[in-house]
Amino acid sequence: MTTKQIAELANVSRSTVSRVINNYENVPIETKKKVQKIIDEYGYTPNYFARTLAGKNPNIIGIFLADINTTFSSNDWIGINSPYNMELISVIVNLLKSYNHVALVNIITDIKELKNLEHYFLKRIVAGGIFAGFPYNISELEELARKYNIVLIDQMISNDGNDNLKLVNSDNNSGGYIATKYLIDKGHTNILHIAGDNRLSSIQRERGYKTAMKEFNLEPNIIYGMYREDIAYKITKNYVPIHKPSAIFAGNDIMAIGVIKALKELMFRIPEDISVMGFDNLNLTKWFNLDITTMSVSIKDIGENSVKLLFEEKDNYSICRANLIERSSVAEKMK
Incomplete structure (x- = not known):
């Protein structure tokens, strides 16, 4: 029943x-x-954990963020310092207030730490958990999520067909396709994609890019920027003077910022010489008046859906749409 x-x-x-x-x-x-x-x-x-969430003790939800820097990069915009994660935490914390709960934020710097997190749930330190920013298909994470009231952001149901995981994802595959096709429709054919890392969002955005390029019989060019601004900056500095792409599709807005910085130092005009496309529609880009054309997936929707899955018995899977935001960093290719 x-x-x-x-x-x-x-x-x-x-x-x-x-x-x-x-x-x-x-x-x-x-x-x-x-x-x-x-x-x-x-x-x-x-369900025991559902009842725990509805009560007053404990009234704490754990937010577990991955801060796993596999690139040994010196970049500060990772983990808790990531503008994306800061926006997401802010949304979740405010939403938890409406359920009379507070947040406990924990930073995971090594996958091995996942095995030690069970005590948070067994000892009822937290009534539920939201996990974000982790690499794709981590068995330890899936095992934990099957046992307790946990929502996973940017993960996918495992190959064993077990569908009892609570998942919140973005429509990254469609978003990657729309972003690339938009550039192609603007006349761009030499399009560099600076992809992310081993997270599901990166894998799907890259897949969308490849689909669009294949549809128009164009050769894909992919370099991995690991979702890091400084790595995207170095890639742009090294790649653009030699290969001269007319457009760059960065897998997130953070990398797009690195791309723009490098292009300006190389004396390329944006968008007259090279168009730049981002992904995420971060508030940060608007604060600095970067005016980046990007794909928007509402962080507010991701946060809301994650919290709802914790407190309400409903469908275990939620997907958030990606929408094109046209700004001034993309233009028609000069003939």
């Missing part, structure tokens, strides 16, 4: 069933009696 089945039998919403289970006061007495009668008749027992 699930809350969905109870809701269908009682002819009420699943949120109403949840409020009855958690003894909220804003439920009409007759509705409460009807739902409780079905719960009693079918012997429904709420």
